[in-house]
Amino acid sequence: MHGKVTSHDVARAAGVSRATVSYVLNGRSGQSISETTRQRVLAAAAKLGYAPSTAARTLRRGQSDLVLMLLPPEPLGRALAMVLDAASDQVERYGLRLIAHRLPASGGAVDLVRSLAPAALILTTPLAAEELAALRSLEVPLASLQQEMDDPLGPDLGIGALQVGHLAAAGHTRLGVAVPDLPGYAWRVQVRLAAIEHACARLGLHPPAVERIRLEAGDAAAAVARWTQGPEPVTAACAFDDDYAFALLSGLASHGLSAPADLAVIGAEDLPLAGLAVPPLTTVSVHARMLGTLFAQLAIAPLLGADADSSTEHVRTPDAAPAAQPVPPVTLVQRASA
Structure with missing residues (x-):
């Protein structure tokens, strides 16, 4: 088949209406669709290589399935890479997708969030007070490492x-x-x-x-x-x-x-x-992976609603401290150089 495969193509191949294709492929409940019909639609979609548009899904549901992580304007070191990796693992457990963007020193976070319309936002880079306030006004669930500099131990993780x-x-x-x-x-x-x-x-x-x-x-x-x-x-x-x-x-x-x-x-x-x-x-x-998991949990908890406490695993530090801490601890690894 030439060109982009559409839901109309799937409907024609399966011998059903486009509405039925939409109900099946988007997991919408409350419709009397037989298992035989559902399997026929799924088989047709798989054969044609059809995947629902992310943008279309966002418009239908009124919510994106993207979680946006804003990174600082620096090379991606091992610790930050582990934060990103753990956060990605966590959000994918709930059918969401993590995308990371290195924010330039010139800013632009608000325009980026408006254009992507993410379901939640994780900040691993500081923002000016005005930009942070503008982000919060968008009412996107947000987890941030940013703290006031009058607590110098906070942003540095100790x-x-x-x-x-x-x-x-x-x-x-x-x-x-x-x-x-x-x-x-x-x-x-x-x-x-x-x-x-x-x-x-x-x-x-x-x-x-x-x-x-x-x-x-x-x-x-x-x-x-x-x-x-x-x-x-x-x-x-x-x-x-x-x-x-x-x-x-x-x-x-x-x-x-x-x-x-x-x-x-x-x-x-x-x-x-x-x-x-x-x-x-x-x-x-x-404990970078713990940090990534923790901030992903904080970001997506509002999306889980009443199920947040029961479906989100609690993060614990290696010494079993509760996940309520704003940031995970650090551990001294003593060898010979000091």
């Missing part, structure tokens, strides 16, 4: 606080922080630095020495030199993530130095290669 706490407990009082020198990471760098500065002040440590670097050997080596060769050397460093921790280990090696003897190094995210670093990398593991 990563920076755990890094600082571990280094302070080991006796370090002068800490460095290595963060990306890329505009796409601006928000996450902001909240990480806020969390680390807050933790240092709370523990009575010196303000951290911040180095903005690229993932290049020269940048890392220069940062290590500035930290270790000054009059009051930095003795331990918090890396933005494990990639930046690997860069610092490389920077140490270029000067004939090593961790933790010359500079303790702690990463974040616990990449699979972290345990194979030289020395094995101490890091902070983020």
